[in-house]
Amino acid sequence: MTLEQLRIFVTVADLLHFTRAAESLRLSQPAVSAAIAALEAEHGLRLFDRIGRRVELTAAGDLLRTEARAILRKVEDAGSMLAELTGLTRGALRLAASQTVGHHWLPPRLARFAAAFPGIRVDLSIGNTQDVADAVRDGRAELGLAEGAVSDPALMTETIPGDRLLLLAGRDHPWATEGAAMRGAASPADLAAARWILREPGSGTRALFERAIRAVGLDPATLTVALTLPDGALIRHALLAGLGVSVLSDLVVDDALRDGRVVALDGLDLPERAFHLLRHRDRHRSAAERAFIRLALEDDGAA
Numbered sequence: 416m417t418l419e420q421l422r423i424f425v426t427v428a429d430l431l432h433f434t435r436a437a438e439s440l441r442l443s444q445p446a447v448s449a450a451i452a453a454l455e456a457e458h459g460l461r462l463f464d465r466i467g468r469r470v471e472l473t474a475a476g477d478l479l480r481t482e483a484r485a486i487l488r489k490v491e492d493a494g495s496m497l498a499e500l501t502g503l504t505r506g507a508l509r510l511a512a513s514q515t516v517g518h519h520w521l522p523p524r525l526a527r528f529a530a531a532f533p534g535i536r537v538d539l540s541i542g543n544t545q546d547v548a549d550a551v552r553d554g555r556a557e558l559g560l561a562e563g564a565v566s567d568p569a570l571m572t573e574t575i576p577g578d579r580l581l582l583l584a585g586r587d588h589p590w591a592t593e594g595a596a597m598r599g600a601a602s603p604a605d606l607a608a609a610r611w612i613l614r615e616p617g618s619g620t621r622a623l624f625e626r627a628i629r630a631v632g633l634d635p636a637t638l639t640v641a642l643t644l645p646d647g648a649l650i651r652h653a654l655l656a657g658l659g660v661s662v663l664s665d666l667v668v669d670d671a672l673r674d675g676r677v678v679a680l681d682g683l684d685l686p687e688r689a690f691h692l693l694r695h696r697d698r699h700r701s702a703a704e705r706a707f708i709r710l711a712l713e714d715d716g717a718a
Contacts, residue, residue: 416454416457416458418486418487418490419450420450420451420453420454421483421486421487422440422487423436423440423442423447423450423451424450424451424454424462424476424479424480424483425480425483425484425487426439426440427447427451427463427470428462428463428472428476428477428479428480428483429480431469431470431471431472432470433447433448433451433470451463460473460475461473461475461476462475462476462479463476484553484554485554487554488554488698492698492699494506505534505535506534506535506536506701506703507535507536507537507538507703508535508536508537508538508557508558508701508703508704508707509537509538509540509555509556509557509558510537510538510539510540510556510557510558510559510560510707511539511540511541511542511546511547511550511551511555511556511558511559511560512539512540512541512547512559512560512561513541513542513543513544513546513547513560513561513562513563513618513619514541514542514543514562514614514618514620514645514646514647515562515578515619515620515647515664515666515667516560516561516562516690517539517541517560518541518646518647518648518667519647519664519666519667520560520577520578520666520690521539521560521711524710524711525537525539527710527711528706528707528710528711531706531710532703532706535703537707540555540556543563543614543615543617543618543619543645544561544562544563544565544617544618544619544622545563545617546617547559547560547561547565547693548561548565548567548570548693551570551693551694551695552567552569552570552695554695554698557694557695557698557701557704558692558693558694558704558707558708559691559692559693559694560690560691560692560693561619561690561691561693562577562578562618562619562620562664562688562690562691563618563619563620563622563623563691564619564691565691565693568696569695569696569697570693570694570695570696571693571694571695571696572691572692572693573691573692573694574689574690574691574692575689575690575691575692575712576689576690577687577688577689577690578664578665578666578687578688578690579664579665579685579686579687579688580620580623580624580627580662580663580664580665580685580688581662581663581664581665581668581672581679581685582601582660582662582679582680582681582682582683582685583654583660583661583662583663583668583677583678583679583680584654584660584677584678584680585654585655585656585657585676585677585678586675586676586677586678587657588657588659588660588678590605590609590660590678590680591677591678600680600681600682601660601680601681601682601683602682603631603632603633603682605682606628606631606633606638606682606683607633607637607638608639609638609639609659609660610639610641610658610659610660611638611639611640611641611642611659611660611661612640612641612642612644612650612653612654612658612659612660612661613640613642613643613644613650613661613662614643614644614645614647614650615643615644615645619688620647620662620663620664623662623685623688624662624683627662627683627684627685628683630683630684631682631683631684641658641659642658642659647663647664647667648667650663650667651663651667651668651671651677654668654671654677655671655676655677662683662685692708
């Protein structure tokens with residue numbers, strides 16, 4: 416069993432697809448298949464069930480994936496510590512970010528980091544808050560940045576300045592032209608009758624929205640959710656098209672607010688929210704990670 420075989424195995428196990436794994440690893444599919452076959456032959460165990468074009472992990476494969484990830488994390492930690500001896504001239508930093516953070520808060524900070532450390536490659540994955548927590552806990556990311564709060568005993572959490580959620584309607588929506596607009600606020604009756612465009616369950620934005628809805632005496636389950644979308648930018652487009660109302664970060668709609676294409680109203684208690692830095696409790700904190708945090712937060716008064 417070699418480290419290369421373990422890397423190939425974990426990639427196939429995560430993607431459950433030999434061709435996609437080969438593309439991700441920049442290997443030929445026969446090379447990937449041969450590595451898996453060699454592992455199975457060496458130990459006399461099937462790691463995958465091949466059902467037509469589908470691939471599924473066997474019980475043995477699932478156990479090996481957990482152990483293989485731990486081994487690969489240790490190898491990467493050792494490499495990071497050696498790299499620190501020569502300074503931050505080369506290497507990689509793996510980040511996971513939730514949608515609003517990844518698309519709107521992070522880009523200028525990534526640019527600042529790249530300018531300071533051009534030899535450090537940043538690999539970024541984007542999902543919702545739960546996806547970010549999973550990535551850090553499982554070792555697929557060294558550092559996570561999320562809108563939602565996370566309670567996980569394996570993770571350390573640090574709050575940093577974030578954004579503010581706003582109750583929004585497009586400029587042609589009735590809330591922007593009559594009723595709620597005249598009052599400057601949406602009433603509980605307005606909220607109950609609205610067609611909502613929302614983030615998916617598991618996102619920090621959705622969790623805070625549902626908390627605010629309960630605070631005005633409404634049950635989120637009784638609302639009319641016209642669209643559930645996985646990205647704030649998609650919700651912004653739906654708002655501009657007049658498909659409903661929503662709650663979004665001010666970072667997503669700042670320009671549309673300035674030019675009047677969307678309107679913000681009162682009616683829900685949506686305070687400023689913190690973002691969250693997530694790190695694994697037992698993972699070595701690399702110099703690249705420390706440098707990124709320092710540069711990313713230097714304009715926010717936090718470190």
